Amino acid sequence: MVYRKTRKANLALAFLLLLLTTNFLLYQSGVPDFLSLPLTSGVAIGSLIDLAIVAPILVYVAFKISIKQTIGLMVFGLVIARFLIPAELYAPYKGILYTGLVLEALLVFAELALIFTVIRKGSAIRRKMKEMSEGAIYSLLPAVEKVATKNVFIRLLMTEFLMFYYALFTWKKKAPSHEGVVTMHKKTSAVAMNIMLIHAILIETIGLHWWLHEKSLVLSIILLILNVYSVFFIIADIQITRLHPMEIKNGKLYITQGMASRIVVTLSNIKEVEWNAALPNRQTLQFIYKDFEKIDPQAIVRLHEPVEAVMFMGVKKKVTEFAIRVDEPEKLKQLLL
Template identity: 75%
Template sequence: MVYRKNRKAHLAMAFLFLVLTSNFLLYQTGVQEFLSLQVTSGVAIGSLIDLAIIAPLLFYAAFKITIKQTIGLMVAGLVIARIFIPFELFAPFAGILYTGIAIEALLVLAELGLLFLVIWKVPQIRKQMKKMNEDPIYSMLPAIEKVVTKNVFIQIFMSEILMMYYAFFTWKKKAPSYASVVTMHEKTSAVAINIMLIHAILIETIGLHWWLHEKSLILSIVLLLLNIYSVTFVLADIQVTRLHPMEIKSGKLYITQGFASRIIVPLSNIKEVEWGGSPPSKNTVKFMYKDFEEVDPQAIVYLHEAVQATMFLGMKKSVTEFAIRVDEPEKLKHLLQDI
């Protein structure tokens, strides 16, 4: 799911907010009395159309989502309508809600079936990864796509498995060290910032969880689970940062920015490397580690043809240019001088 970032998307989000807000206020007793409104079954039908059809279409206009995700939003719209609309008005349309939930349940069962298929084909996936001869951060998702299928649910689930692998099972591994390796994080505070973030999350978890536990047990448990996930993600990010510097091997350029983004670019596809040029545009993907001070890219790489970068949760993004910052720019210039 990617926001489209254009005028139509902004308008769609504005109308979506208007649709949701107006339908929520419509069934508030205070608003009905103030405006002298008489809510009838016809109004309920209008809300069903708004929440189950109009709102998902507006969301589809604002975000790049699949038809299957749009169907899920329609079912969610029916659930929201059940929450907004009083029971006596919604009762005649309850069958629509149950039908929608049944359809969504079938889709979920199909996704779970694909998940079991992935588990069944683990030996083939591992064989494909070995055949690709690349690190798991680069090879795991492509191997699953080739052996099983391209599916958003599987993509997200296996990205979480990959995150846990790097967070808990890679601490004895060492970063590669040979002539065509260029580090990206050693002269930054990226790892230190992540360690500080873990400390902040742990302190916040202890203090806020203790306070929330007395107020709302469910909310405290949800917050605890979110914080555990956050710490796991940051640990994985530290490990990927440490273990995967920029590499040039087998005629390809390998770059990661922690666990959040990564890309493989054939050297033959590099059109131009602009050193110290103009600042990158908003659409330029940046492979630069954060520091306590704002840093600028050292170079922008332009490609002949677009390649797919893998982003957070395994999402794909088409890239024709990207910005980079490394610890030894002169070494990288030397490695790329023949391009």
């Protein structure tokens, strides 16, 4: 799920937050009395429409998601409504929830069949990855697509698998060391910032979770799950940053920026590398690790033919140029000559 970064997306996100907040507050004790608003079946219908129809549409406008994911959000909205709306008001509309759950169950069964296909072809996928002689961050998705399926859901699932793999099973691995390696993060505070984020999430989880647990058990559990997921994501991001510097080998340029984006470009496809150039526009793909202060790209790489970059959650994006910043620009200049 990638944020669209447009004016419409900003408005949609603002309305989404407003919609969720108002519906949550509406059913808290004391709020209806304060607003002199009686809780009737009409209010329940309004909340169902908000959570099952309007909210998923706003998410679709704000983020790049598929129609299937939007349908899943609609069912999720019905489930959330079941917990928010008092039982006596929700009772007449239980059939809607059950219908939605049946549809979602059919989608889940179809997706489970795809997962079974990937598991069944696991050995072939591993062989394909070994043939490619690339790190898992670069080879897993292409291997799955060639051997098993190109399904969007499977691509998303494999991205999640990569996250847990790098977070849990790569601590003994070492970064590559050869003439074609150019690091990108050592002269930035990217790793330090990620460690600070982990500390902040842990402190927030300990403090806010217990407070929210007394107010709403469901929300406290959801928040806990999201925070645990965030910690795994950040740890994986640190590991990928450490283990996968920019590499030039086998006639290809390999670049990744944590879990956020990665690209593989054949050297013959590089049209030009413009050093000390300004960023063409905000939509240009950037491989620049964050720092405490704003930093600019050192070069813009332009290509003869578009190449697919893999973004967050396995989303693919065709690019003809991208910005880079490395620790040793002079070394990279020599490698690209």
